[in-house]
Amino acid sequence: MTERLAVSAETAGSGPHDFIAGLPKAELHVHHIGSASPRIVSELAARHPDSRVPVDPEALAGYFTFTDFAHFIDVYLSVVDLIRTPEDVRLLTYEVARELARQQVRYAELTITPFSSTRRGIDARAFMEAIEDARKAAESEFGTVLRWCFDIPGEAGLEAAEETTRLATDDRLRPEGLVSFGLGGPEIGVPRPQFKPYFDRAIAAGLHSVPHAGETTGPGTVWDALVDLRAERIGHGTGAARDPELLAHLAERRIALEVCPTSNIATRAVTRLDEHPIREFARAGVLVTVNSDDPPMFGTDLNTEYAIAARLLDLDEEGLAALAKNAVEASFLDAPGKTRLAAEIDAYTASWLSSRPLR
Numbered sequence: 001m002t003e004r005l006a007v008s009a010e011t012a013g014s015g016p017h018d019f020i021a022g023l024p025k026a027e028l029h030v031h032h033i034g035s036a037s038p039r040i041v042s043e044l045a046a047r048h049p050d051s052r053v054p055v056d057p058e059a060l061a062g063y064f065t066f067t068d069f070a071h072f073i074d075v076y077l078s079v080v081d082l083i084r085t086p087e088d089v090r091l092l093t094y095e096v097a098r099e100l101a102r103q104q105v106r107y108a109e110l111t112i113t114p115f116s117s118t119r120r121g122i123d124a125r126a127f128m129e130a131i132e133d134a135r136k137a138a139e140s141e142f143g144t145v146l147r148w149c150f151d152i153p154g155e156a157g158l159e160a161a162e163e164t165t166r167l168a169t170d171d172r173l174r175p176e177g178l179v180s181f182g183l184g185g186p187e188i189g190v191p192r193p194q195f196k197p198y199f200d201r202a203i204a205a206g207l208h209s210v211p212h213a214g215e216t217t218g219p220g221t222v223w224d225a226l227v228d229l230r231a232e233r234i235g236h237g238t239g240a241a242r243d244p245e246l247l248a249h250l251a252e253r254r255i256a257l258e259v260c261p262t263s264n265i266a267t268r269a270v271t272r273l274d275e276h277p278i279r280e281f282a283r284a285g286v287l288v289t290v291n292s293d294d295p296p297m298f299g300t301d302l303n304t305e306y307a308i309a310a311r312l313l314d315l316d317e318e319g320l321a322a323l324a325k326n327a328v329e330a331s332f333l334d335a336p337g338k339t340r341l342a343a344e345i346d347a348y349t350a351s352w353l354s355s356r357p358l359r
């Protein structure tokens with residue numbers, strides 16, 4: 001049974017929100033545990049009553065209101081604490097895929113922090129089996145292809161880096177869906193260059209490098225990610241806007257930025273949406289992708305982020321389709337997969353435009 005919603009150009013409405021709702025998309029920057037909807041978090045909190053996370057969905061909404069980035073990390077880690085068994089892992093992964101499919105996401109690279117689970121005592125092999133089982137079920141039932149990015153939680157230091165690298169590169173553990181290696185958590189006080197040896201090992205094992213950088217710090221962190229961690233895409237990169245030379249470098253090398261507008265407001269990395277540097281990125285010719293980061297925690301979803309980007313960048317339907325195709329280009333899908341998804345975006349857009357009265 002497929003639960004993919006069949007929103008066609010003929011049956012959907014005519015506004016940009018309706019166009020976006022049906023637009024086939026790729027999501028490149030979304031966190032596994034950070035995608036837990038209030039319904040899932042509530043279910044997990046009820047399963048683990050010793051947690052400090054509220055069970056009541058209304059109380060949860062208040063709990064997810066952040067004062068600053070440090071507070072966000074604190075709340076996030078309390079949700080991490082709810083994932084204690086392989087069954088918790090499987091449930092979360094499968095439900096996240098259902099939510100992506102609802103938004104017409106055909107392909108998603110989900111950032112997973114396996115260290116958070118193995119540190120809690122979940123067996124590494126059982127963890128890998130849980131995510132792979134959910135991935136295969138999601139692909140056959142929802143039609144959404146999932147791939148994994150294993151990321152180092154920067155706040156947990158080099159022990160976490162070592163364990164994440166081991167889980168990502170050990171042939172007996174490494175899951176089939178793993179394509180990339182990342183680095184998240186706070187940037188202030190957590191210099192990127194110290195993670196170089198771990199990224200070197202992951203890259204040598206065939207993984208792509210996709211660290212967060214310049215989310216809450218300046219362009220120097222993005223340069224570190226490019227030079228030391230050999231980043232192929234940058235998570236956020238907000239601070240890059242302050243360095244024209246860096247923007248030119250990103251544009252020339254087609255190194256995409258994974259922009260997550262609402263997240264940047266929620267964590268106070270950017271003060272107001274109208275001040276978001278996405279316009280500077282686009283003007284500089286940088287390959288901009290739009291993503292949702294930790295959507296339920298920030299009260300958003302990928303479709304909402306596309307609507308925000310449409311407003312900030314003044315995009316019509318063709319502009320939105322081009323934005324969706326940027327994510328396809330920047331993804332780690334294989335070449336036939338990229339061609340197929342880009343063609344699906346084009347076909348949807350052409351059908352939408354031809355079914356409307358002339359403007």
Ligand SMILES: [Zn+2]
Nearest residue numbers: 184212235293
């Ligand atoms: Zn992120």
